[in-house]
Amino acid sequence: MKKIAIKMATSLLILFIRKGVLQSLVALLAFAKPSKAFAKPSKKYVDARKKALELLEEAIRKEKIDEKILPIVKKLNSKFDFFTTSSCSGRIAIMEIPCAGIKKKAKFLGKWHRKVEVKEIKGAIEKAKKGEIWFLVQSPIIHVSTFSMENARKLLVIANQSGFKYSSIKSFNGRIVVEILGTERIDAPIGKDGKIYGGGDYIDMLTDIANFMMERMEANLRKLERNIDCL
Amino acid sequence: MKKIAIKMATSLLILFIRKGVLQSLVALLAFAKPSKAFAKPSKKYVDARKKALELLEEAIRKEKIDEKILPIVKKLNSKFDFFTTSSCSGRIAIMEIPCAGIKKKAKFLGKWHRKVEVKEIKGAIEKAKKGEIWFLVQSPIIHVSTFSMENARKLLVIANQSGFKYSSIKSFNGRIVVEILGTERIDAPIGKDGKIYGGGDYIDMLTDIANFMMERMEANLRKLERNIDCL
Numbered sequence: 001m002k003k004i005a006i007k008m009a010t011s012l013l014i015l016f017i018r019k020g021v022l023q024s025l026v027a028l029l030a031f032a033k034p035s036k037a038f039a040k041p042s043k044k045y046v047d048a049r050k051k052a053l054e055l056l057e058e059a060i061r062k063e064k065i066d067e068k069i070l071p072i073v074k075k076l077n078s079k080f081d082f083f084t085t086s087s088c089s090g091r092i093a094i095m096e097i098p099c100a101g102i103k104k105k106a107k108f109l110g111k112w113h114r115k116v117e118v119k120e121i122k123g124a125i126e127k128a129k130k131g132e133i134w135f136l137v138q139s140p141i142i143h144v145s146t147f148s149m150e151n152a153r154k155l156l157v158i159a160n161q162s163g164f165k166y167s168s169i170k171s172f173n174g175r176i177v178v179e180i181l182g183t184e185r186i187d188a189p190i191g192k193d194g195k196i197y198g199g200g201d202y203i204d205m206l207t208d209i210a211n212f213m214m215e216r217m218e219a220n221l222r223k224l225e226r227n228i229d230c231l
Numbered sequence: 232m233k234k235i236a237i238k239m240a241t242s243l244l245i246l247f248i249r250k251g252v253l254q255s256l257v258a259l260l261a262f263a264k265p266s267k268a269f270a271k272p273s274k275k276y277v278d279a280r281k282k283a284l285e286l287l288e289e290a291i292r293k294e295k296i297d298e299k300i301l302p303i304v305k306k307l308n309s310k311f312d313f314f315t316t317s318s319c320s321g322r323i324a325i326m327e328i329p330c331a332g333i334k335k336k337a338k339f340l341g342k343w344h345r346k347v348e349v350k351e352i353k354g355a356i357e358k359a360k361k362g363e364i365w366f367l368v369q370s371p372i373i374h375v376s377t378f379s380m381e382n383a384r385k386l387l388v389i390a391n392q393s394g395f396k397y398s399s400i401k402s403f404n405g406r407i408v409v410e411i412l413g414t415e416r417i418d419a420p421i422g423k424d425g426k427i428y429g430g431g432d433y434i435d436m437l438t439d440i441a442n443f444m445m446e447r448m449e450a451n452l453r454k455l456e457r458n459i460d461c462l
Contacts, residue, residue: 132440135419149380156402168399168410171387179399188366188419189440190429197436198421202428209363209420 041080041147048145048175049083056084066113068221069140075228081151082144082231090140090182090217092116092210094124098131109133115211121203125196133191137210139166139182140217145175152176158227163220182220184213272311272378279376279406280314287315297344299452300371306459312382313375313462321371321413321448323347323441325355329362340364346442352434356427364422368441370397370413371448376406383407389458394451413451415444 056077059065065073069089076082093111110124125133146152152169159167159180166181188206191197198206272280287308290296296304300320307313324342341355356364377383383400390398390411397412419437422428429437 168401170399185416185418186420187416188421189417189437190419192436197429197433199428199430205423205428206420 045145045147045175049080052083052085052145053077068113068218069142072142072221072225072228075225076142076144079231081148082146082155085143085145085177087142088138088140089113089221090184090214091136091138092121092214093136093138094121094128095134095136096128096131097134115214116207118204118207121207125191125203128191128194130193132189133194133196135186135188135190135206135210137184137186137213139184140164140180140221141182142180143170144178144180146178147176149176152178154231155180158230159224162224162227163216164224180224182217184217186210186213276376276378276406280311283314283316283376284308299344299449300373303373303452303456303459306456307373307375310462312379313377313386316374316376316408318373319369319371320344320452321415321445322367322369323352323445324367324369325352325359326365326367327359327362328365346445347438349435349438352438356422356434359422359425361424363420364425364427366417366419366421366437366441368415368417368444370415371395371411371452372413373411374401375409375411377409378407380407383409385462386411389462390455393455393458394447395455411455413448415448417441417444 056065056073060070065087066089069087073084073087076084091111091113092115094109095106096109097106099105109127110120112120121135144155146155155178156167156169159178164180164182166183168179168181169176170179171177186206186209190202190206196203287296287304291301296318297320300318304315304318307315322342322344323346325340326337327340328337330336340358341351343351352366375386377386386409387398387400390409395411395413397414399410399412400407401410402408417437417440421433421437427434
């Protein structure tokens with residue numbers, strides 16, 4: 001009698017599996033609220049966030065964070081679901097690369113987190129000695145850690161809506177890192193071994209375009225600051 | 232007899248649930264191999280993949296896919312876990328932007344998926360009429376869809392190891408899209424309204440740097456092709 005019952009119970013279980021009842025149960029248990037189920041911050045996250053906030057406090061005290069991006073960084077870090085690990089409000093720069101392709105040895109001859117004047121650019125270029133000279137515009141960039149893909153998705157949407165259309169997820173090995181990044185960019189080799197190829201007119205044009213991009217970057221930062229309230 | 236057996240089977244099932252046996256079974260089915268358990272491709276994925284492969288076949292027939300990237304695209308699409316939606320093996324280009332910042336109205340005066348000669352660049356520049364003239368180097372780019380974060384993670388690791396260090400996840404709303412992207416890049420405004428600021432020497436230098444980058448991009452593509460075997 002017992003044997004028959006066990007056999008029947010097993011058959012029933014197999015039937016359930018075949019009919020998909022168990023599968024539904026599994027699905028219900030495992031997938032019912034995926035965003036909540038997977039969105040538990042680990043101790044590692046909490047510790048990393050604490051550490052990051054301490055470093056941020058120090059950086060703010062030492063005035064190492066550009067004031068144009070500070071309100072955004074503060075807003076993001078006020079939310080438990082996020083913390084920032086690095087940020088730059090966007091810049092115009094003159095860089096010298098002594099050996100082609102070896103960016104580690106590159107050095108900045110000048111950098112500005114604001115619009116520039118032609119004479120500032122020319123002043124920086126005058127310091128060039130050996131290697132390629134590059135004129136750069138780099139878009140604002142913020143690295144934001146979070147603990148769930150749902151959070152990352154929300155932040156990506158907001159970043160995109162604010163004009164930061166090169167935003168993406170850079171790493172999710174243990175921690176999810178959203179890179180907020182704009183599209184404004186100039187990477188222009190303009191000379192070599194202290195010699196500029198373009199002449200004065202060329203530097204004027206580059207500076208005009210760079211300043212135009214800087215205005216757009218600043219407008220997008222203001223948009224982002226407003227939109228973070230919707231997170 | 233049947234009734235008793237069913238009753239017993241039900242009791243047994245309840246007992247299983249109470250004792251946590253079913254729970255373990257559920258856990259085993261759902262969490263034993265999390266990457267596999269959650270990595271169930273949806274019908275939407277299967278349909279999208281089928282459609283993408285058809286479009287790819289057509290593109291190959293029409294020789295619209297650059298042969299340098301074709302082996303990589305073929306390898307990726309031979310794996311059920313992935314399919315590509317767009318690809319470019321990297322290029323050198325001359326672009327004209329009639330209105331500042333409105334890239335939609337930009338047009339290519341010349342583009343090459345290989346090393347170029349200075350005379351080709353100069354030939355393209357001669358076609359310039361109105362607006363900013365840009366010299367571009369664009370890194371190889373491949374958009375790869377997949378259905379699990381575990382797959383995306385694996386592909387990101389391989390892309391990074393092959394030198395594509397700007398790779399990231401671009402979208403995961405319904406579908407996960409990995410963007411494989413290299414670091415080589417030039418975005419240099421070089422003139423305006425048909426006039427070039429840098430002169431011949433400048434174009435020589437830009438072409439040298441662009442060709443150097445093209446070599447590195449080709450080497451990285453070969454690395455990527457080999458490394459995909461480890462997926």
